[in-house]
Amino acid sequence: MALQEAVIDKPATESAVALRDAVRRIACSDLNAQVVEIDKGLYPADTMRAFGKVGAWGTHLAPDGKADLREAIATMSIVSQTCTATGFMAWCQDTLGWYVLNTDNVELRERLLPRIASGAQLGGTGLSNPMKTFYAIEQLRLKAQRVKGGYTVRGVLPWVSNLGPDHLFGAICEVEADGQRVMFLVDCAGPGVTLKPCEPFLAMDGTGTYAVQFRDAFIPDSMVLSHDAMSYVKKVRAGFLLLQFGMAFGLIRDCIAMMREVKPALGHVNCYLPEQPEHFEEMLEKVEAEVMELAKTPYNTDIAYWRRIIELRLAGGDACVAAANAAMLHCGARGYVAAHRAQRRLREAWFVAIVTPATKQLRKMLADTAH
Ligand SMILES: Cc1cc2nc3c(=O)[nH]c(=O)nc-3n(C[C@H](O)[C@H](O)[C@H](O)COP(=O)(O)OP(=O)(O)OC[C@H]3O[C@@H](n4cnc5c(N)ncnc54)[C@H](O)[C@@H]3O)c2cc1C
Numbered sequence: 001m002a003l004q005e006a007v008i009d010k011p012a013t014e015s016a017v018a019l020r021d022a023v024r025r026i027a028c029s030d031l032n033a034q035v036v037e038i039d040k041g042l043y044p045a046d047t048m049r050a051f052g053k054v055g056a057w058g059t060h061l062a063p064d065g066k067a068d069l070r071e072a073i074a075t076m077s078i079v080s081q082t083c084t085a086t087g088f089m090a091w092c093q094d095t096l097g098w099y100v101l102n103t104d105n106v107e108l109r110e111r112l113l114p115r116i117a118s119g120a121q122l123g124g125t126g127l128s129n130p131m132k133t134f135y136a137i138e139q140l141r142l143k144a145q146r147v148k149g150g151y152t153v154r155g156v157l158p159w160v161s162n163l164g165p166d167h168l169f170g171a172i173c174e175v176e177a178d179g180q181r182v183m184f185l186v187d188c189a190g191p192g193v194t195l196k197p198c199e200p201f202l203a204m205d206g207t208g209t210y211a212v213q214f215r216d217a218f219i220p221d222s223m224v225l226s227h228d229a230m231s232y233v234k235k236v237r238a239g240f241l242l243l244q245f246g247m248a249f250g251l252i253r254d255c256i257a258m259m260r261e262v263k264p265a266l267g268h269v270n271c272y273l274p275e276q277p278e279h280f281e282e283m284l285e286k287v288e289a290e291v292m293e294l295a296k297t298p299y300n301t302d303i304a305y306w307r308r309i310i311e312l313r314l315a316g317g318d319a320c321v322a323a324a325n326a327a328m329l330h331c332g333a334r335g336y337v338a339a340h341r342a343q344r345r346l347r348e349a350w351f352v353a354i355v356t357p358a359t360k361q362l363r364k365m366l367a368d369t370a371h
Helices: 014-040 045-053 070-082 084-101 106-117 128-134 229-243 245-261 263-270 277-294 303-331 341-354 359-369
Strands: 123-125 143-147 150-160 168-175 181-187 193-197 210-220 224-226
Touching: 014 045, 014 070, 014 084, 014 341, 045 084, 070 084, 070 229, 070 245, 070 277, 084 106, 084 123, 084 168, 084 181, 084 229, 084 245, 084 341, 128 150, 128 168, 128 229, 150 168, 168 210, 181 210, 181 229, 224 229, 229 245, 229 277, 229 303, 245 263, 245 277, 245 303, 245 341, 277 303, 303 341, 303 359
Parallel strands: 123 168, 143 168
Antiparallel strands: 143 150, 150 210, 168 181, 181 224, 193 210
């Protein structure tokens, strides 16, 4: 795990150094011990809570427009360097916190934000379908009716992760009468809400992923994040994408480590492969530096800022797949042993490229903003 030490972006404060050390300790001990079981389907709730207890889920939740996402990305990358499935759950948890930070519903924010930051409350985000809707890829799947004190919602979200019976997640519905879009938090134990197990997944079976069914589920106004989801999403969308880089950076760093690990034995022939660890190190350093700069100002409304995030996010997904593919080729027969992490990394890398916004959606988003 030598490269666990080598996070390129420097922590800004002493407390950030201490936090990264604490996260690294849990990643290299508890998480590392569970990683094979997580790959087979274990949902690591206790480890997710342990990361929360040391402060991993709260660094990006500064109020009054002062949020800075750098430490959230850095700690998520440390988690992902051991297990990107858990890195993805870290993103789900961080994104839930990001939603609650940015609501005008003060009572909801004050009640839940400290619990999400500490990991006492776990949960995620069900925004894949709305994110596709905004770019004319799908129709909204959740339909609602305004009723006294809230909304009744029906429909199905096919995949929502980092869930369990006492978890929460963010979602968006459309009011049938007037087309208004409302963003709200869902209590998985709420009336009319059912978690349905999914078919087994590649790499992501331990991520607590369920299909969520809404059967006239009552969502009280107290759980509404915004009655105007469109402007709310504009506020949180840069953070949504920027936080995903934590998964990519950790995964790429471990792929570099694998290429270096086999160098003493296989370097004399691996040097003929077109992609070398130095290539990925150079690329990682450049992209990480730029992302960390962008992550200081997640409320920037400049269209050039948003477009640059989309370009980098696309490059990040491509780089994950390339790095995991290169690690596999460098490891050779060693990597083809089922217990070796090289093949797990390859499966995890594809997920970074298909999770919303997927590679194809990112390309469409760039094409749509080109003119
Ligand atoms: C393991 C896993 C975890 C995920 N976690 C989350 C999450 O936490 N939150 C979230 O919002 N999204 C989640 N997703 C969805 C993810 O972000 C992407 O939206 C999804 O991978 C598809 O994206 P795509 O753009 O490639 O769409 P495509 O796969 O091209 O198209 C998606 C559409 O295809 C249809 N479809 C295809 N296969 C199925 C199927 N098996 N069941 C139902 N419909 C299907 C549906 O209409 C769906 O909307 C998860 C997906 C997976 C595989």
